[in-house]
Amino acid sequence: MSQRIVVDPITRIEGHLRVEADIEDGKIKDAFSSGTMVRLLEEILKGRDPRDAWAFVGRVCGVCTSTHSLVSVRAVEDALGIIVPPNAELVRNLMFASLYMHDHVVHFYHLHAMDWVDVVNALKADPKKTSELAQSISNWPKSSPGYFSDLQKRIKKFVESGQLGIFANGYWGHPAYKLPAEVNLIGLAHYLEALEWQKEMVKVQTIFGGKNPHPNYLVGGMACSVTLDDMSGINAERLAYVKTILDQGKEFIEQVYIPDLMAIASFYKDWGSIGGGLGNYMAYGDLPTKGFNDPSSFKFPSGAILNKDISKIHEVDLRNDKEVEEYITHSWYSYEGGDQVGLHPWKGESKMNYTGPKPPFDHLDFSQKYSFLKTPRWKGNAMEVGPLSRMLIGYAHGRPEFKEVVDKALKDLDVPITALFSTLGRTAARGLESVLVANWAQEFYDQLISNIKNGDTRMAEQSLFQPSTWPKQAIGVGYGEAPRGALAHWINISDEKIANYQLVVPTTWNASPRDNNGQRSAYEAALIDTPVADANQPVELLRTIHSFDPCMACSVHLYDEHGKHINRISVVGD
Amino acid sequence: MSKVTKKNAFHHNKKQPHPLPSNLIYNLLVNNLINISMSNITKTQAPTYYDEVIRKGYSRRDFLTFCTTIAAYMGLNQSGIAQVTEALKTKPRLPVIWLHFQECTCCSESFIRSSHPIVADVLLDQISLDYTETLMAASGAQAEEAMQNTMKKYKGEYILCVEGSVPTAADGVYCMIGGKTSIQILEEAAENAKAIIAWGSCASNGCVQSAKPNPTKATPIHKILKGKTIIKVPGCPPIGEVMAAVIVHVVTFGRIPELDRTGRPKAFYSKRIHDSCYRRSYYDAGLFVESFDDENAKKGYCLYKVGCKGPVTYNSCGTMKWNNGVSFPIQSGHGCIGCSEENYWDNGNIYDRAAIFPGFGIEANADTVGKVALGAVAVGVTAHAIMTNVRKKKILQTIENEGKLGESELE
Numbered sequence: 014m015s016q017r018i019v020v021d022p023i024t025r026i027e028g029h030l031r032v033e034a035d036i037e038d039g040k041i042k043d044a045f046s047s048g049t050m051v052r053l054l055e056e057i058l059k060g061r062d063p064r065d066a067w068a069f070v071g072r073v074c075g076v077c078t079s080t081h082s083l084v085s086v087r088a089v090e091d092a093l094g095i096i097v098p099p100n101a102e103l104v105r106n107l108m109f110a111s112l113y114m115h116d117h118v119v120h121f122y123h124l125h126a127m128d129w130v131d132v133v134n135a136l137k138a139d140p141k142k143t144s145e146l147a148q149s150i151s152n153w154p155k156s157s158p159g160y161f162s163d164l165q166k167r168i169k170k171f172v173e174s175g176q177l178g179i180f181a182n183g184y185w186g187h188p189a190y191k192l193p194a195e196v197n198l199i200g201l202a203h204y205l206e207a208l209e210w211q212k213e214m215v216k217v218q219t220i221f222g223g224k225n226p227h228p229n230y231l232v233g234g235m236a237c238s239v240t241l242d243d244m245s246g247i248n249a250e251r252l253a254y255v256k257t258i259l260d261q262g263k264e265f266i267e268q269v270y271i272p273d274l275m276a277i278a279s280f281y282k283d284w285g286s287i288g289g290g291l292g293n294y295m296a297y298g299d300l301p302t303k304g305f306n307d308p309s310s311f312k313f314p315s316g317a318i319l320n321k322d323i324s325k326i327h328e329v330d331l332r333n334d335k336e337v338e339e340y341i342t343h344s345w346y347s348y349e350g351g352d353q354v355g356l357h358p359w360k361g362e363s364k365m366n367y368t369g370p371k372p373p374f375d376h377l378d379f380s381q382k383y384s385f386l387k388t389p390r391w392k393g394n395a396m397e398v399g400p401l402s403r404m405l406i407g408y409a410h411g412r413p414e415f416k417e418v419v420d421k422a423l424k425d426l427d428v429p430i431t432a433l434f435s436t437l438g439r440t441a442a443r444g445l446e447s448v449l450v451a452n453w454a455q456e457f458y459d460q461l462i463s464n465i466k467n468g469d470t471r472m473a474e475q476s477l478f479q480p481s482t483w484p485k486q487a488i489g490v491g492y493g494e495a496p497r498g499a500l501a502h503w504i505n506i507s508d509e510k511i512a513n514y515q516l517v518v519p520t521t522w523n524a525s526p527r528d529n530n531g532q533r534s535a536y537e538a539a540l541i542d543t544p545v546a547d548a549n550q551p552v553e554l555l556r557t558i559h560s561f562d563p564c565m566a567c568s569v570h571l572y573d574e575h576g577k578h579i580n581r582i583s584v585v586g587d
Numbered sequence: 588m589s590k591v592t593k594k595n596a597f598h599h600n601k602k603q604p605h606p607l608p609s610n611l612i613y614n615l616l617v618n619n620l621i622n623i624s625m626s627n628i629t630k631t632q633a634p635t636y637y638d639e640v641i642r643k644g645y646s647r648r649d650f651l652t653f654c655t656t657i658a659a660y661m662g663l664n665q666s667g668i669a670q671v672t673e674a675l676k677t678k679p680r681l682p683v684i685w686l687h688f689q690e691c692t693c694c695s696e697s698f699i700r701s702s703h704p705i706v707a708d709v710l711l712d713q714i715s716l717d718y719t720e721t722l723m724a725a726s727g728a729q730a731e732e733a734m735q736n737t738m739k740k741y742k743g744e745y746i747l748c749v750e751g752s753v754p755t756a757a758d759g760v761y762c763m764i765g766g767k768t769s770i771q772i773l774e775e776a777a778e779n780a781k782a783i784i785a786w787g788s789c790a791s792n793g794c795v796q797s798a799k800p801n802p803t804k805a806t807p808i809h810k811i812l813k814g815k816t817i818i819k820v821p822g823c824p825p826i827g828e829v830m831a832a833v834i835v836h837v838v839t840f841g842r843i844p845e846l847d848r849t850g851r852p853k854a855f856y857s858k859r860i861h862d863s864c865y866r867r868s869y870y871d872a873g874l875f876v877e878s879f880d881d882e883n884a885k886k887g888y889c890l891y892k893v894g895c896k897g898p899v900t901y902n903s904c905g906t907m908k909w910n911n912g913v914s915f916p917i918q919s920g921h922g923c924i925g926c927s928e929e930n931y932w933d934n935g936n937i938y939d940r941a942a943i944f945p946g947f948g949i950e951a952n953a954d955t956v957g958k959v960a961l962g963a964v965a966v967g968v969t970a971h972a973i974m975t976n977v978r979k980k981k982i983l984q985t986i987e988n989e990g991k992l993g994e995s996e997l998e
Contacts, residue, residue, distance in 0.1 A: 019727065019728075019766075020726050020727035021727055021764065021765045021766065022720050022726065022727065022730060022764050022765060023726050023727070024720045024721070024722075024723050024724075024725065024726045024730050025720075025721065025722065025723070025724075025726075026720075027691070027692045027721075028687075028692070029687070029720075029762065029763070029764055031763075031765075049762070049763040049764065050688070050689060050761065050762040050763070051754075051761045051762075051803065052689050052754075052761075052795075052796035052803060052805065053796070053802040053803055054795065054796065056800065056802045057795065057796070057798045057799065057800070057801075057802070057932075061936070062936040062937070062938070064936075064937065064938055065936055065937045065938070068924055068937060069795055069798075069932070072691050072693070072794065072795040072823060073691060074691045074692070074693075075690075075691040075692045075693020075694070075695075075696050075697075075824065076691070076692050076693075076696060078691075078693060078696065123722060127724045132724070176682070176715040176717075177715075178715040178716045178717060179716050179717075179719065179722045179723045179724060180723075180724050181717060181723070181724070181725065181733045181736075182723075182724070182725035182729040182730065182732060182733045183724030183725055183729075184724075184725075184729075208699065211699065211700075212699065212700040212701075212910065212911070215700060215910060216910050216911075216913050219909050219910040219913040219914050219919075220913060220914055220919065221919060222916075222919060222921075223909065223914055223915055223916030223917070223918065223919035223920075223921055224904075224909040224910070224914070224915060224916055224919075225700065225909065225910055226693040226696045226697055226700075226824055227693055227823060227824065227926075228919075229916050229919065229921035229924070231879060231921065233879070234879070234880065235920075236879050236880070236884075236919065236920035236921035237919045237920040237921075238879075238880050238884045238885045238920050239885070240885040240886070240887065243885065243886060243887050244887070245866070245885075245886070245887025245918065245920075246884075246885060246887065246920060254913075365757070365802075367757055367760045367761075369760065370766075371758070372758075372759065372760065372763055372766055372767050372768045372771065373766050373767045373768075373771065374766040375766060385761075470885075471880065472879075472880045473879045473880035475878045475879055475880065475881075478878070478879070549728075550729075551727075555726055566690065566691045566692065
């Protein structure tokens with residue numbers, strides 16, 4: 014006899030996600046993922062200046078802030094044939110790297126760690142042993158017995174106050190928590206340190222983009238001119254500032270994040286065979302080193318892997334209308350051609366069609382429509398996107414950097430390569446790619462310095478900035494890798510205005526409802542067979558969901574309410 | 588903690604504590620949330636801010652210096668310092684419920700950016716953030732229960748913060764949490780809140796999802812919660828330090844800060860970015876960037892002609908700057924997009940000059956200024972006078988219309 018549980022809201026994510034699961038014999042037998050908020054930004058973009066789109070779509074998400082703006086300016090540049098100067102590409106890469114380093118650390122400590130780390134149990138730790146353990150896994154200086162002792166006292170006082178704040182009602186003491194008290198204390202200490210650290214990491218974006226969250230981008234390049242002889246632009250002081258932040262960020266990732274990740278993972282190796290799900294992985298690629306028109310130069314390569322077969326990489330073509338298609342069979346929209354067909358984003362059409370129960374309600378009917386997310390498919394396949402997909406595809410391409418970090422992690426944990434296809438693999442991949450990105454950021458920085466030293470200070474190509482220079486009609490695709498996975502925007506420009514704008518975002522790939530054939534998407538598939546010891550405290554369910562780093566605001570599509578237009582924008586979330 | 592323990596500590600612990608004033612933002616947040624003046628909250632045994640700083644090894648002198656800094660920061664005189672000191676020394680912490688509706692979480696992200704070295708203290712020692720979907724450990728029923736507990740136990744005492752707009756189309760189904768609409772959740776949480784804060788442009792004016800044609804009828808919270816005083820802190824997102832300071836004010840004085848006619852704290856929204864911009868002298872001299880990354884851009888000239896909305900935007904970016912004073916949009920070469928202004932998404936394109944807004948008409952003047960620098964100052968002043976007057980008129984009209992509009996939208 015199965016038992017239905019509802020987890021809504023899923024917290025420690027961006028946005029609004031509801032999961033219902035059927036539990037039988039202590040395991041999840043079936044699961045349903047529902048996005049319960051929609052803003053319809055695609056409709057709002059129509060008729061606006063294409064050069065402004067980055068600002069609108071930037072507001073899709075304040076957590077993976079900047080990633081939608083970046084992909085948006087790429088879409089417009091693709092449509093108008095604008096090639097950005099090398100320095101602008103490097104600055105964009107540096108902002109990208111800063112986002113990854115920030116976002117992955119924040120996800121690990123502030124959104125995911127409490128699924129693995131028992132905060133209250135940390136009170137039982139021996140500070141001296143904690144110190145010895147911390148010093149055995151890292152050179153990070155904040156590791157003395159006194160440091161951990163002081164921290165423990167603070168936590169004790171906090172718990173005794175009875176006001177548990179964000180830690181209230183957690184699943185503390187749940188048998189699924191396996192860490193020794195000392196590791197819990199280290200995890201908690203670094204939760205707090207990471208909270209301080211994160212506000213520094215974003216300053217790369219502030220220097221180049223003026224603010225964070227939501228830094229400014231520019232079609233044709235970046236607005237931050239290089240002006241070595243003026244205080245207004247990117248001068249020696251600004252560059253030195255960037256270097257300092259990048260160095261400190263790399264240090265934190267290497268000395269805190271990775272040692273913690275490996276230490277915690279070593280106690281949860283069983284999660285290397287839980288939460289695998291689809292086994293299909295896809296990445297579009299990102300971080301150009303020779304211009305965006307040369308994908309072979311990307312640090313993150315593109316491709317698709319089917320059925321966990323890393324010996325074969327399939328090519329992905331976003332312009333081919335037979336590859337990416339979206340279904341709305343179980344989504345609160347409707348197509349003129351019926352609810353069973355799939356449409357390429359260019360041909361997308363639909364209107365809002367909420368058919369769920371009238372709120373307040375207890376349950377959704379999963380035989381019907383049950384989410385504001387559409388269901389994208391690649392050649393009919395449900396695909397998982399995100400850090401694990403990127404690492405597997407880099408690995409499958411045989412890139413030495415990828416192989417090095419992945420193989421080392423597998424060896425250190427003493428687990429087989431199949432352990433990657435799991436909840437643990439997903440969480441580990443996020444850390445490993447942070448290491449790569451932190452290293453690459455140093456290369457981008459050095460290249461930027463080298464360019465400036467050689468006299469190239471160009472930061473924006475503005476010869477095609479004025480609408481009078483544009484063709485009457487133009488279409489473009491911008492794509493890239495958001496922290497949570499493959500992201501693409503499709504734009505259609507007509508008479509200097511946006512005629513259509515579509516977004517298919519990572520969390521739509523991962524969190525969408527079933528398709529016309531009843532195939533599960535990544536979240537629903539990964540939850541199958543996840544153990545749940547106590548249906549009232551489903552911490553295991555949260556582990557698998559959080560391993561994807563959900564970002565719901567991105568993932569809701571936009572449709573025409575009246576169904577009069579086709580080629581609507583759909584925002585699917587990173 | 589004991590001094591001995593501190594000495595034993597490795598590395599960083601050898602240092603003296605950071606001087607308090609540098610910890611401004613987060614301390615403010617932390618303390619203030621917790622300390623909000625509720626006379627009947629004294630029954631709790633939660634430590635005061637003063638207890639915390641002394642416990643951490645700071646001296647009373649450090650503490651007083653910190654209080655003076657806050658007071659100065661808030662523009663208070665000598666008696667204000669005493670009030671700040673008293674508040675932080677004696678008042679217990681206050682619970683906070685932070686709701687998320689149609690939003691992108693940029694406000695929460697900005698808030699945690701504002702922290703200074705003891706950001707962690709906020710969570711552990713200072714505020715009791717009892718409900719926030721972004722950070723809380725509990726999910727689902729346990730999360731809902733945590734909110735209900737706070738609403739019951741601290742009835743009339745908790746602060747309600749709202750991030751995001753509320754969609755009113757289709758009976759509210761475009762934002763549902765736990766099977767309830769955001770309208771239902773907001774009304775329930777607001778009923779017994781001590782104070783209500785609308786974080787960011789979404790909650791204050793609807794922001795991007797309310798731009799034309801506003802398909803979900805995204806609505807700012809003051810149009811839902813009629814008759815309630817709401818502190819609006821607009822911006823996309825607001826500057827983290829501003830968010831902190833607003834809370835500090837409420838906590839310290841037990842009342843909301845002085846608001847302007849549209850409900851924004853005067854301390855942070857009474858001046859245009861243009862008035863505090865370090866490139867203002869170039870505007871007055873008629874020296875403009877004509878195209879991004881041109882020679883004038885490299886000289887740091889005024890960005891007005893490439894669309895800067897600084898002349899019509901009221902915010903603190905020019906003075907406080909972003910991310911602990913690192914930069915702000917204009918300093919990084921891009922014009923202000925006006926993100927703290929109502930309807931900014933529909934007030935003209937980003938790269939159009941502010942002057943082409945209906946009612947202005949100084950475009951020709953700006954061009955003239957560019958060509959004839961000698962006349963710049965006089966023309967500039969005239970232009971500003973026109974813009975300011977139109978702006979004021981518009982604000983008055985907006986306030987007048989808003990109530991009616993809100994009612995009609997809800998009907």
